[in-house]
Amino acid sequence: MYRSVFRPGLFKGRVVIVTGGGSGIGRCTAHELAALGAIVALVGRTPEKLATVATEIADSGGSAFAYPCNIRDEEAVAELIGNILAAHGRIDALVNNAGGQFPALLKDISRKGWEAVVQTNLTGGFLTARECLNQAMQHSGGAIVNIVADMWGGMPGMGHSGAARAGMVNFTETAALEWARYGVRVNAVAPGYVASSGLDAYPPEVRGLILQAGKHVPLQRMATESEISAAIVFLLSDAASFINGAVLRVDGGRPGVRPGFPLDVDRTVEPFNGFHLASLPKVLQDREKE
């Protein structure tokens, strides 16, 4: 069973949508929410991945349902939210986590590539949140957490994603202001480097960068998926009832690093790993074998 730091039953009977729930941070968060009693609607493009996670959650004693959908498709998103509402009777929370990008320098990004990344990481998140608001949360309140990225000061090598994520931060702030009247809180979590399955999606050319990434973090390592999930669950929970329009950075202090300041450690901060099914991405497993 998931070893959450949060109280058992904290989300009992609440319906929570997790987009990108088929892998990585989304899968981990779905497990934690289900372990705390939530009924989880898993959204993603690949039905098989969602079905696998739904089975894992059922095997762990939780409740989760697969809802395949491409969040770039406006009509499909409206239908998705309607279907979830019809099936479960309510929507209490949304984890707007689906995303993805490919490494490329700005000068090499085509308009098509740029727009694909912006549609996935910005427009899709907007559409999903808007439909949750209009179809459900406007009438019953709720909480939304948008997952962005450590893009502060630019995101060289992934400028399309950086621009989209920065847009999502501003969307978070505006939605927090406009939707407070309905009892809806909107916040964001900005993860830094995370040892999640998403790392295996990058091409071999960036393997060296991935393996060195932890060295640029004051805490001298990557995050576990559960360290990100814990922040998301906190922001969704009643303990965050006065937090609205905030971005919670979960990055080990990476954005504050100045050139030349030594990143030596006398003592490590032990990672928190509550996810009973966690496994290292292959790229990090291979390094451990070397």
Ligand code: ADE
């Ligand atoms: N995960 C990554 N891209 C996605 C998309 N377009 N729709 C749903 N889930 C996704």
